[in-house]
Amino acid sequence: MSIKHFDTPTTNTWCPGCGNFAILMTVKQALAELDIPREDIVAVTGIGCHGKFTDYINVNGIHTIHGRVLPVATAIKIANHRLKVIGFAGDGDAFNIGIGHFAHAARRNVNMTYVIHDNLIYGLTTGQTSPTSKQGFITKTSPRGEWSIAINPLTQALTAHASFVSRTFAGEPQHMKEVLMQAIQHEGFALVDVLQPCVSWNKVNTYQFYRERVYKLEDENHDTSDWNKAFLKAEEWGERIPIGVFYREDRPSYEKNFPALANGPLVDQPLERDMDALFKEYM
Amino acid sequence: MKCTGLIDDTVTIGIGGEAGQGVGRSGMLLGKALMRAGFHAFGNIDYPSLIRGGHNYYTVRTSQRKVTSIQEKPDLVVALNKETILIHQSEINPGGGIIYDEKEKIEENELARSDIEYYPIPMTDIVKELGGPDIMRNTVALGAVTALVGLDSMHLKEIVSETFEGREKIIKMNMAAIDRGWERVIEFDYGFSCSMEGGDRPKRMWLTGNEAIALGAVAAGCKFYPAYPMTPASPVLHYFTGHDAETETAVIQTESEIAAMCMTVGASFAGVRAMTSTSGGGFCLMTEALSMAAITENPVVVMLGQRPGPSTGLATYSAQSDLLFAVYGAHGEFQRIVLAPGDVEECFYLTTHAFNLAERFQIPVIILPDKNTIESHETVEKFNSENMIDRGKLIREWESDEEYKRYKYVEDGVSPRAVPGTKNALVLANSNEHVERGFVTSKSPQTIAMIDKRFRKIPHIKKAVEKLEPIRVYGSDNPDITIVGWGSTKGPMLEAMGMLSGEGISARFVQVRIMEPFPEGLNQYLTGKTILFETNRSAELGTLVKLNSGYSFEHVGLRYDGRPFDPYEVVSRIKEVLQ
Numbered sequence: 002m003s004i005k006h007f008d009t010p011t012t013n014t015w016c017p018g019c020g021n022f023a024i025l026m027t028v029k030q031a032l033a034e035l036d037i038p039r040e041d042i043v044a045v046t047g048i049g050c051h052g053k054f055t056d057y058i059n060v061n062g063i064h065t066i067h068g069r070v071l072p073v074a075t076a077i078k079i080a081n082h083r084l085k086v087i088g089f090a091g092d093g094d095a096f097n098i099g100i101g102h103f104a105h106a107a108r109r110n111v112n113m114t115y116v117i118h119d120n121l122i123y124g125l126t127t128g129q130t131s132p133t134s135k136q137g138f139i140t141k142t143s144p145r146g147e148w149s150i151a152i153n154p155l156t157q158a159l160t161a162h163a164s165f166v167s168r169t170f171a172g173e174p175q176h177m178k179e180v181l182m183q184a185i186q187h188e189g190f191a192l193v194d195v196l197q198p199c200v201s202w203n204k205v206n207t208y209q210f211y212r213e214r215v216y217k218l219e220d221e222n223h224d225t226s227d228w229n230k231a232f233l234k235a236e237e238w239g240e241r242i243p244i245g246v247f248y249r250e251d252r253p254s255y256e257k258n259f260p261a262l263a264n265g266p267l268v269d270q271p272l273e274r275d276m277d278a279l280f281k282e283y284m
Numbered sequence: 285m286k287c288t289g290l291i292d293d294t295v296t297i298g299i300g301g302e303a304g305q306g307v308g309r310s311g312m313l314l315g316k317a318l319m320r321a322g323f324h325a326f327g328n329i330d331y332p333s334l335i336r337g338g339h340n341y342y343t344v345r346t347s348q349r350k351v352t353s354i355q356e357k358p359d360l361v362v363a364l365n366k367e368t369i370l371i372h373q374s375e376i377n378p379g380g381g382i383i384y385d386e387k388e389k390i391e392e393n394e395l396a397r398s399d400i401e402y403y404p405i406p407m408t409d410i411v412k413e414l415g416g417p418d419i420m421r422n423t424v425a426l427g428a429v430t431a432l433v434g435l436d437s438m439h440l441k442e443i444v445s446e447t448f449e450g451r452e453k454i455i456k457m458n459m460a461a462i463d464r465g466w467e468r469v470i471e472f473d474y475g476f477s478c479s480m481e482g483g484d485r486p487k488r489m490w491l492t493g494n495e496a497i498a499l500g501a502v503a504a505g506c507k508f509y510p511a512y513p514m515t516p517a518s519p520v521l522h523y524f525t526g527h528d529a530e531t532e533t534a535v536i537q538t539e540s541e542i543a544a545m546c547m548t549v550g551a552s553f554a555g556v557r558a559m560t561s562t563s564g565g566g567f568c569l570m571t572e573a574l575s576m577a578a579i580t581e582n583p584v585v586v587m588l589g590q591r592p593g594p595s596t597g598l599a600t601y602s603a604q605s606d607l608l609f610a611v612y613g614a615h616g617e618f619q620r621i622v623l624a625p626g627d628v629e630e631c632f633y634l635t636t637h638a639f640n641l642a643e644r645f646q647i648p649v650i651i652l653p654d655k656n657t658i659e660s661h662e663t664v665e666k667f668n669s670e671n672m673i674d675r676g677k678l679i680r681e682w683e684s685d686e687e688y689k690r691y692k693y694v695e696d697g698v699s700p701r702a703v704p705g706t707k708n709a710l711v712l713a714n715s716n717e718h719v720e721r722g723f724v725t726s727k728s729p730q731t732i733a734m735i736d737k738r739f740r741k742i743p744h745i746k747k748a749v750e751k752l753e754p755i756r757v758y759g760s761d762n763p764d765i766t767i768v769g770w771g772s773t774k775g776p777m778l779e780a781m782g783m784l785s786g787e788g789i790s791a792r793f794v795q796v797r798i799m800e801p802f803p804e805g806l807n808q809y810l811t812g813k814t815i816l817f818e819t820n821r822s823a824e825l826g827t828l829v830k831l832n833s834g835y836s837f838e839h840v841g842l843r844y845d846g847r848p849f850d851p852y853e854v855v856s857r858i859k860e861v862l863q
Binding site: 040043053063077264276278 | 487489490491495499502503504505508510527528529530531532534535536538539543544546547548549550551553555556557558572573576580666667669673675703704705707709710711712713714715716722723724
C-alpha cells in the first residue's frame, strides 16, 4: 500500500520543522507497511497541535476534546473490536487534563496504540509549561522555572501495568516506524512516547539536544520482559536518554473480558432481545 | 377482590430498621407478593447515605385499584428495631398496629398509643430456633403481615423460593420462618381492622423506575453501558452488570462520569447504541462531552436521576431541581431533547423513545426522572416491546461513487451516518467546527452552513416529540382547578384528584412530559384557577412555562425536603387556594 493512500486534501498548518511532520509521515508508513485497510483504522485525537492529525491522515477519525482521547478510544474498540484504534495526544492532553484516564486504559489493557506527541511544552496555546516540562524549565507560565518534578510517561505506564511501553524520537524516523509497527501489532495497551521537538516554543529540548543524547535500547540487549530493568531505564534522563521498547508482556486485552463480544463485534450484533425472558424476573 | 384500609381503599404498610437489616428487600418482596395476589402496589424507600446503621424505612401502599403514590400515615408498621417503634408509632392511623420483635428492650410506657395495636413477635427466637441468620427476622415479620391482613402466604412463599432458587436449605428455613410468623398471629388471635382478599395473578410487573429504564434501554437495543456509580442512578448500572451476558451488553464501570459520557460518544460513533446514567453532580462532569456529542452529531442517551443539591445535597433523597440544568447545561448552542417520565411505566417507554429520537436526529437525549420515581416500585401492566427500534439514517454500506461525507448538507439537517469499518466510506467526526467531509474549518461561510445544517433539524424534532404526548391531561374538561406538574409528582397529584372528586371538587392534572423542545399548546389548559406543584424551591417548571408561554403561576405548592408529596397534603393545599 502506498503512503499516498493516507494523504488528505487539507492544508497543513504545523510550524515548519515541527516534529509532528515526521510523526505523521512515519505513522502513514507504518500503516502502509502493515497493509491495514483504511476503513478499518480509527484515529482518535485530543486538543493541541497533534489534534490536527485527524485532518491530515485519511482514515476514520474522531477529533475529541481535551484530555479525553482514551475513554473515546476505549469505547470505539469495545463497540467494534475489529477496528485498529490509534490514539494521539500531546503531553498536556495526556498527562495534565487526561492523566485520570491513562492509568485506567493501561490497567484495563485496552487493545489500542497511544501515541504521545511529547514536546515538553504547550504549543497551540503559545508556550506554557507542560506536565512533562523538566524542573527549572522557563515558560510564560513558569517565569522563574518550573517548580514541580516532571511526569514521566514511561514510569506512569509501567506502574499502571501497560503491556507495551516504548519511546522513540521524531528525529529518528526509521526507529520511530519500527517502534510504531510493533505497537500497532501489539495485543493490548501500547504506549509510544515520541520525543518531539517544538521548534517554536521549546528552545531547550531541540533536535540537537536529543541527537546528542538518545541511544537505542535494542543496541544494548535490553530485556523487554524485565519490568524492574524497564523501570530503571525509564528513569534515565540526562547525558543519555534511552529510546526503544522498554517493556512488553502478553496479557489478555480488555475486549476479551466481555461476554457480549464473544459472538463478534457489538456493532454487528442484532439489537432485538427476548424481552419476555427479561421481564419474567419482575412478574 | 377487596382491599379495605383504615382511611380509604388502600392499605399502607411501613417497614423500618437499620441499614443492613434488609428493609428495602423486605418491601420489595412484600410488594411483589401483593402483586401476585392481584393487587396494585406502590413502594418508596427513605434512607440516609449510610451502609450500616441509620434509619431505613420502606413504605408499601396497596389496593385493588392502581395506586400511584404512598401516603405518610401507615396502617401497619413492621419495626425491625426499637428506633422504628419510637419514630413511627405516632404516624400510624388510629386502629392500626405495629409489629415488633418481642426481644426489643422496650418499656411499657414507650408503647405510647392506646388507639393502635402492638404485636410482639418472637422474631429473634424463631430465627435462632431455625438456625438462620439474623436478617431472616424480616421473613418472620412478613409472614405475620400476611396473616394480619388476611392474605394467603402462598404468594410470599413462591417469591422467596424464586429469590433463593437452587439454595434448598435457605428456602426451607425461610418457608418455616413465614409459617412461624403467620402462626403467631393466629395463635394469639391478633385482631386488625384492615382486610384484603386476593384474586388471580395478573400479567403485571413490580419494578422500580431504574429497572424500567434499564429494560427500556435493552428493549431499544442499547448494547453499551458505561457508567460511574452515583445515587440514585446506580441500580441501572447494577442491572446491566448483573445481566450483561443474557442482554449481550458491554458494561463498564468507568473511572469518572467524564469517561462515561466520552465512552457513550465513542461507542455511538462506532455505531452502537449506548447510554449512561448519573445524577446532578455526575451530569456536571458530563456536560463537556455532551457538547462534543452535539457538534460531532453522535447520538447519545443519558439518564439524569435527580436528587437534591447543590453539590452533595441530600444524597439519597429526591428533588426536581435539575430541570433547567438538564435543558440548558453544556456550552454552545445545540438542540437536545429532555424527557421527564412521571412513573415507572413512562420510564420504560420514554427510554425506548429516547434511543430512537437520538439516532433519528443524531442529537443528545436526556431522560430526566427524579429519585422518587426511579427508586420507587410500582405495579405496571407488562410492557409491550414490539417493533420499537428505528435507527434513522444509520448506514452500513456505501456503494455510491461519490465520496462519503459524514456531515453532508441535507435538507432536514440529518446526514446519513456511516460507521467506521464501512467499505468505501471513511468517517471523520470532529469537535471543531467542520466542513461536510469532517475536516476542521474556521471559515465564515462553512461555519454558517454547518450550524444551519444542525439547526434545520429543529422543526423535525419538534414534530417528532409532539407525537409522544409531551403533555398529558387527566381529569375534568371544565375543572374547578387545574394542577400542573411533572415527574414523580404525577402519582400524588392523580391520587389527590381522586380524593378531591370525592369531596365534590373537580380537578384536572396537566403533566408536562417533554421539557425540551418545550411543547406547544400548554396555555390552552392554563385557564381559571391553576396551581403548580414541584419538589424544588424555585418552581423550575414555572420558569420554563413563563419563558415559553408567558404564563405565570399565581399559586404553587413546593416541597423541598427530599420527600415525595403526600396526596393528603396536596388536597389541603388545593383547598386553601380554592377558598
